[in-house]
Amino acid sequence: MGDQHNWDKRVQPALCRILDANLDRAREGMRIIEEWCRFGLDSAELADECKQLRQELAHWHTMELRLSRDTPGDIGTELTHAGEEKRDGIDSVLQANFCRVEEALRVLEEYGKIYHPDMGVSFKQMRYRVYTIESRLLAYRRYQLLNDAYLYLVTSPSDKMFSIVEAALQGGLKLVQYRDKQTDDETRLGNAEKLCELCHRYDALFIINDRVDLAIASQADGVHLGQKDIPISLARQLLGPQRIIGRSTTNPQEMQKAIDAGADYIGVGPVYETPTKADKPAAGLDYVRHAAENCTIPWFAIGGIDMNNFDDVMAVGGERIAVVRAIMQAEQPTLVTQYFLSQLTRVQTLRAYNILPNPS
Numbered sequence: 001m002g003d004q005h006n007w008d009k010r011v012q013p014a015l016c017r018i019l020d021a022n023l024d025r026a027r028e029g030m031r032i033i034e035e036w037c038r039f040g041l042d043s044a045e046l047a048d049e050c051k052q053l054r055q056e057l058a059h060w061h062t063m064e065l066r067l068s069r070d071t072p073g074d075i076g077t078e079l080t081h082a083g084e085e086k087r088d089g090i091d092s093v094l095q096a097n098f099c100r101v102e103e104a105l106r107v108l109e110e111y112g113k114i115y116h117p118d119m120g121v122s123f124k125q126m127r128y129r130v131y132t133i134e135s136r137l138l139a140y141r142r143y144q145l146l147n148d149a150y151l152y153l154v155t156s157p158s159d160k161m162f163s164i165v166e167a168a169l170q171g172g173l174k175l176v177q178y179r180d181k182q183t184d185d186e187t188r189l190g191n192a193e194k195l196c197e198l199c200h201r202y203d204a205l206f207i208i209n210d211r212v213d214l215a216i217a218s219q220a221d222g223v224h225l226g227q228k229d230i231p232i233s234l235a236r237q238l239l240g241p242q243r244i245i246g247r248s249t250t251n252p253q254e255m256q257k258a259i260d261a262g263a264d265y266i267g268v269g270p271v272y273e274t275p276t277k278a279d280k281p282a283a284g285l286d287y288v289r290h291a292a293e294n295c296t297i298p299w300f301a302i303g304g305i306d307m308n309n310f311d312d313v314m315a316v317g318g319e320r321i322a323v324v325r326a327i328m329q330a331e332q333p334t335l336v337t338q339y340f341l342s343q344l345t346r347v348q349t350l351r352a353y354n355i356l357p358n359p360s
């Protein structure tokens with residue numbers, strides 16, 4: 001009996017300290033995530049869900065637990081590891097904090113079961129709610145980046161592919177597609193993983209051409225499917241609602257079918273004939289005009305677009321462009337990227353003020 005009493009006397013304070021430390025950790029992590037939902041994504045819904053979770057955590061963070069805190073006596077306050085010091089971008093801040101919250105909730109769930117009969121179930125439910133926020137936030141962020149992306153770089157095989165893509169990212173590019181019809185799958189997967197990491201370091205989206213399997217394996221943000229690739233509905237089943245699916249279209253019927261099937265964006269073209277896709281006849285500027293008047297999802301004019309004909313594409317209503325050679329073969333990919341981005345912003349601004357004449 002005495003032993004039991006002594007044991008309880010030692011266990012109880014330790015238990016309270018574990019719960020206190022992990023409630024703190026979970027609340028701090030949730031706050032960091034909430035700030036991004038509120039100020040970065042402008043999502044009242046996601047910010048509110050984070051806030052509700054913080055309030056539930058606060059409800060469990062009782063005076064008894066807080067009074068158990070003994071910061072000077074806590075040997076863990078001095079322990080940090082290199083990963084905590086380094087954050088590559090928003091994605092890495094969010095990822096680190098989701099991990100932190102989920103871990104803390106797991107600890108609270110396990111130790112909480114000893115402390116209070118309802119704690120285990122309560123923290124388990126919270127952990128699942130955090131998983132849901134995590135995937136919603138990722139999807140939200142992807143679709144927001146897509147919506148904000150006006151320039152799309154589609155890669156071509158090159159010894160300098162990584163340095164060219166990085167140069168374009170340094171110029172402000174936010175959307176990259178890995179297109180490679182020549183390489184074996186092992187190399188393709190390695191390239192895709194490297195490109196994906198590179199793009200995410202610059203907070204840019206990374207899409208894979210043609211291959212859903214490689215998109216999943218490399219953790220890409222989505223896939224671009226041609227008319228001869230698998231149906232959008234099947235790709236959606238495989239990729240889920242959180243990944244982007246793009247579709248190539250060459251005429252109004254294909255455009256409407258892609259929209260109806262749930263594509264997130266479409267390619268519109270080839271606007272001009274192009275050696276990059278020599279077998280495909282040009283769809284022409286008329287199809288760009290049609291897209292400008294009728295397309296209800298983001299669309300990218302593609303095919304033979306460069307600095308010389310850019311204005312012609314804009315004159316018929318173009319607003320987003322996708323290019324291969326114009327950047328992949330540029331002497332200064334950063335400057336070309338900056339040029340396109342500034343021109344695309346100029347067009348948007350002029351249209352917003354009705355200064356640019358309506359497409360003719």
Ligand SMILES: Cc1ncc(COP(=O)(O)OP(=O)(O)O)c(N)n1
Nearest residue numbers: 209224225226227248267300302322
């Ligand atoms: C943005 C964008 N639009 C169109 C295409 C062409 O896709 P597809 O018709 O499947 O041809 P390939 O690129 O696979 O040769 C694209 N890749 N990206």
Ligand SMILES: Cc1ncsc1CCOP(=O)(O)O
Nearest residue numbers: 270274276303304323324325
């Ligand atoms: C992949 C693709 N799909 C339609 S045109 C095209 C290639 C565009 O390449 P470029 O920008 O070099 O003309």
Ligand SMILES: [Mg+2]
Nearest residue numbers: 210225226229
């Ligand atoms: Mg294809």
